[in-house]
Amino acid sequence: MADVVFDGVDKVFPNGVQAVYELSLDVHDGEFLVLVGPSGCGKTTALRMVAGLEEITDGTLTIGGRVVNDLSPKERDVAMVFQNYALYPHLTVADNIAFGLRLRRESKSVIEERVHWAAKMLDLSPYLARRPKELSGGQRQRVAMGRAIVRKPQAFLMDEPLSNLDAKLRVQMRADIAKLQRDLETTTIYVTHDQVEAMTMGDRVAVMNQGRLQQVDTPQRLYDNPANLFVAGFIGTPPMNLLAASVASQNGSVSVQVGEQAVPLSDEAMRRFPAVRGREGREVVLGVRADDLHRADRRPDLPAVNANLELIEALGSQSIAYFRIDAMVIGVDEDLIDEREADGEGVTAARPNLVSAMSAEDAVGLRTGERVPVAIDTKHIHLFDAETGAPLR
Amino acid sequence: MSTAEHLETSAAVGLGTRTRRARRRPRVLGGTWWRHVLAILVILWALFPIAYVTSAAFNANQTLGSATLVPERVTLDNFRYLVEGEVPGRPGDPPTEVPYLRWYANTMIIAACTAVLTVLLGALAAYAFSRFRFKGRRLGLLALLLIQMFPQLLLVVAIYLIVLHTGAVFGFIGLNTLTGLILVYLGGVMGVNVWLMKGFFDTIPAELDESARVDGATPAQVFWGVILPLAAPVLAVIGLFSFIGVVNEFVIASVLLQEQDKFTLARGLWGFIDQKYSENWGTFSAGVLLAAPPVVILFLFLQKFIVSGLTGGAVKG
Numbered sequence: 001m002a003d004v005v006f007d008g009v010d011k012v013f014p015n016g017v018q019a020v021y022e023l024s025l026d027v028h029d030g031e032f033l034v035l036v037g038p039s040g041c042g043k044t045t046a047l048r049m050v051a052g053l054e055e056i057t058d059g060t061l062t063i064g065g066r067v068v069n070d071l072s073p074k075e076r077d078v079a080m081v082f083q084n085y086a087l088y089p090h091l092t093v094a095d096n097i098a099f100g101l102r103l104r105r106e107s108k109s110v111i112e113e114r115v116h117w118a119a120k121m122l123d124l125s126p127y128l129a130r131r132p133k134e135l136s137g138g139q140r141q142r143v144a145m146g147r148a149i150v151r152k153p154q155a156f157l158m159d160e161p162l163s164n165l166d167a168k169l170r171v172q173m174r175a176d177i178a179k180l181q182r183d184l185e186t187t188t189i190y191v192t193h194d195q196v197e198a199m200t201m202g203d204r205v206a207v208m209n210q211g212r213l214q215q216v217d218t219p220q221r222l223y224d225n226p227a228n229l230f231v232a233g234f235i236g237t238p239p240m241n242l243l244a245a246s247v248a249s250q251n252g253s254v255s256v257q258v259g260e261q262a263v264p265l266s267d268e269a270m271r272r273f274p275a276v277r278g279r280e281g282r283e284v285v286l287g288v289r290a291d292d293l294h295r296a297d298r299r300p301d302l303p304a305v306n307a308n309l310e311l312i313e314a315l316g317s318q319s320i321a322y323f324r325i326d327a328m329v330i331g332v333d334e335d336l337i338d339e340r341e342a343d344g345e346g347v348t349a350a351r352p353n354l355v356s357a358m359s360a361e362d363a364v365g366l367r368t369g370e371r372v373p374v375a376i377d378t379k380h381i382h383l384f385d386a387e388t389g390a391p392l393r
Numbered sequence: 394m395s396t397a398e399h400l401e402t403s404a405a406v407g408l409g410t411r412t413r414r415a416r417r418r419p420r421v422l423g424g425t426w427w428r429h430v431l432a433i434l435v436i437l438w439a440l441f442p443i444a445y446v447t448s449a450a451f452n453a454n455q456t457l458g459s460a461t462l463v464p465e466r467v468t469l470d471n472f473r474y475l476v477e478g479e480v481p482g483r484p485g486d487p488p489t490e491v492p493y494l495r496w497y498a499n500t501m502i503i504a505a506c507t508a509v510l511t512v513l514l515g516a517l518a519a520y521a522f523s524r525f526r527f528k529g530r531r532l533g534l535l536a537l538l539l540i541q542m543f544p545q546l547l548l549v550v551a552i553y554l555i556v557l558h559t560g561a562v563f564g565f566i567g568l569n570t571l572t573g574l575i576l577v578y579l580g581g582v583m584g585v586n587v588w589l590m591k592g593f594f595d596t597i598p599a600e601l602d603e604s605a606r607v608d609g610a611t612p613a614q615v616f617w618g619v620i621l622p623l624a625a626p627v628l629a630v631i632g633l634f635s636f637i638g639v640v641n642e643f644v645i646a647s648v649l650l651q652e653q654d655k656f657t658l659a660r661g662l663w664g665f666i667d668q669k670y671s672e673n674w675g676t677f678s679a680g681v682l683l684a685a686p687p688v689v690i691l692f693l694f695l696q697k698f699i700v701s702g703l704t705g706g707a708v709k710g
Contacts, residue, residue, distance in 0.1 A: 014526075051603075051607050052606075052607070053603050053606070053607070072606075073603075073606045073607045073609070074606065074609040074610070074611070078607065079607065079608070080603075080604065080607040082600045082603070082604055083600075084598065084600055086598065086600035086601050086603070086604035088601065088605075088619060088623075089623065090622040090623060099605070099608050099618075100608035100609055103608060103609040103610050103614060104609055147604075147608070151608075157607075
């Protein structure tokens, strides 16, 4: 077991594409760290650099205090679980799991003992004599896990190991893997594009975008205090509503102007985002979580805006209401500046731009097509600089 | 749907149709009798040449012109001549020595060595071309392809000169050596085989290599332990084809092997019908018949490897 430390790591591919910029990240000993981001953000490349499958262009990478930049995968003593499992089809489950041990010339008795230990951990004991093609997707996934844990490596590297499973199995394996990691206390770097997986599994979550690390923190802190617009929009389901707004002040009280409508900021919001003061007339981005939007008639204490109700999705205990409000949406996937210049691309009000998650009870009586007053819990809102994307703290 | 579930479903579906078909069998067979007739005709058509050569081998009459498909007089003399190594000449002439068994051994040695080495060298080259990125990779692949454009016949003169002069320095790969011929064969088919194998290796997911490397395998261990077992079908095909190719090859063998003791079967048997020993079609046919079993056996043996879908289950399908 060991810590994994990225120090200013760059990755430039031979074709000139830079996948990772100046990545500095400290994965603690025994920690479960999730690398999350949209596709092409460099998270897998970062993981492959730890495994030794990609060369490190610049910076240093240490595993357990040892610089591994120029070490072969074999010398790094890490184990990797691939998205498509990468099982050896010509070997049985037992031989698949034992593959790494055999290469290390462990004795037969040790191999047998460890394979059975791993199979027991993963409920694979009845399948040891089978070939991969005779297994279900979930079982194959567990064999891939078994191959990783059997060696008791310094670190586990997992590259979207659940993305090939169906939704139900994924939820179950999510819990299984998290538990396994806690039992084994092996440092784990887990790559996913699914922020729900990231939030539920990771001790800490590192959010990446366009090759750059955006924020590393515990899941709750990421959710509560996103370091920038990208993290705000990426973390959370449904995603945070991000609306173009401007700051206005009247008689000393500050409000944000969303389209034609003004939302007065509460004292709490002013305390959390003091930098908003003195920005009168400037553009900002207002971020509101779906959970912080309510029916105005249920929460008369909160400021409200009017919006057209476009669609309601009933999920049982909860209903997701999609509103359209007269304001520009800020997309977070593209570069913020480009977004503003492109004007209209993802900045459209043709689609619903305000999503509320309300209890099923609250959704009763709402009818699509109507103009509904929506209350905003300003205590929990987020305010970002429209140009830099930084929070106005 | 996972692959396993999918398989189960399709198996269930297959079972269903089978039981249905079984129930309807009498009527179905009634409608397809012509297929069986056609199949039998095709088999007869295919077996016809074999019937002819078999007939000639057992026929006491050495010429083909007057031979009938069913021999007038059946004899094992032709086989005896070959095994004993002597063919009687024309009346009055002394018998001709024919080291048939020597030729047989030569052919098997050359074919086996060529097949094994072709597979091995081709696989090594293909692995490098498929998995490594190096300077000259593209150029190398193109060159292999371009060189294959020219039929080997064009090279006979050059090959002869090369082997002649090389042999002057390194006797063991010169003219009239099996090793020399094997080397020539190895070079001759390398290009196509490398391309074929590279194409197959490209379909083996790179994650398998990577996974093995992270597990602690060296590139050599990846090659022997992961790639080669998975490539068994293509290796079997290429091994088989080079074996057959060498058994059949005539021109280069004739040019490079000039002493009777070094002949291959193709070159040696030619002697029976090029009028040197007068025309001994019967003996020739017997020799050809005896030469067939190794190829047929090899074919049957490798058949089980020549199946697709060996990579099934490696990755999510």
